[in-house]
Amino acid sequence: MTRFEYLLMRVGDNIRLIAVGAWALAFVGIFAAVWRFHGIWLFYLFCTVVLSVLVLQWAQSMHRRHIREAPLPRFLQRKLRETYPHLSPRDCELVERGLRQFFLACVHSNRQFVAMPSRAVDALWHEFILHTQAYKHWCRDALGFFLHHTPAEALGPKARHNDGLRRAWYWACKEESIDPKAPSRLPLLFALDAKFAIPNGFTYVPDCSDIGQKSDAGGTGGGTYCGTSFSDGSHSGSSGDFGGADSSDGGGDGGGCGGGGD
Template identity: 75%
Template sequence: MTATTTERIVLRWGSKLPMLAVAGWVVAVAGVPAGAWRLRGVWLVYLFITVVLLAIMGQWVRSVREHYIREAPLPRFLQRKLREAYPHLGTRDCELVERGLRQFFLACLRSKKQFVAMPSRAADALWHEFILHTQAYQGWCDNALGFFLHHTPAEALGSRARHNDGLRRAWYWACKEESIDPKAPSRLPLLFALDAKFAIAGGFSYLPDCTDIARKNDAGGDGGGTYCGTSFSDGSYSGSAGDFGGADSSGDGGSDGDGGGGCGGGGD
């Protein structure tokens, strides 16, 4: 993907645009003659225009970042590293794992710095290799997310509410990306299907709906078990079950780890 000049500006300055807009509003207000403020509602007009412009600007910035996440090339060596970790994967397999990792980055962007857990060991391995190359990874985070995304290991559903909230966000946004109903899934989104599809050792296996299928293991194991997409919405786990930790969730919010943004994987 070759970004236009405008897109490069948005990617570089996107996180600062709201602040710049507010500064511009202050300057504009300061330039209004004092007598004009006696006119009824002038300040409300200025405030309304500012709020509308900020909303439009925010949507525009997110749209550009989403396009970047979907289309910008990742370093070519990552797929080679992935095949070294999992020699049975072919070129097409590695491309699908990369697509799954992009789904995860999209979930992080859409969750607005709330914690998002990584549900796939295969995508996690690719992510881990990426973060080891700090300069390239820092540039990607700046462009794709507007903040540095720290890495923590993949994890499946368990007893820890915070991690379950993070997995619900991953589930919710991965489903939305593929137009799947997250409450009644007919199939798995790619990010949650990777480990079973490619028989990843110690990976996490999911089924879209386990209503009529007995659990093969206790939720919260260390891998190798089968987990259910419908478990994200049945309320059996504490956390933001009602909205899957989606856009409107209060969730755990805030930052995670070293202050580089709240989105991360599901490890300890």
């Protein structure tokens, strides 16, 4: 990332403050010019809005690019194999891709709560955050804010407690061009624990019909959960606000990731 791109990204991170200042300046211009210049204030407001939107979109695109392309510390995969010795180097690369998918969901969710659905990815994330300086710099360049770590969680019976998982599901599906309401397969982030037989991991299948009768937790009594539970209206709330429900503030079966500042 060039210095110019980084500066633009930092501008985007503070877009709310910039927009407030720009709007204040615009209204000053209204009172000064509306009677003399007839309509120039509308053009002024239009330019302010357009500039704010463009800067924000540029900043978000830079964050997404950094998440997808910037290398993660090489020691993380070694640490992951110490936790799960049965994983191969290729397996660890897939878990790293899952962590990137999770970070992308956090960026898309605009600092709203996003829960971690995978114990394997959670272990990698936890190792990363222990190295505070490297993690702080990553958060700055990839997210624009410091992302605090809290444990992985499973789908719960109360709709308001599943908002964070629903955001993770929605954006992980979108990243892989999967319909989140009618998935034909699982996005990587939700498939890893079962794929690698992670102890006490969370097992998902795309459709509830694949596992028969659902339990109160949205899956079977054996701990299997289904993607369609995120949009069935009973356990996960309305499917109409996928990715945009209010934060559950870490309530329910576990934690998630919050979007607080430094």
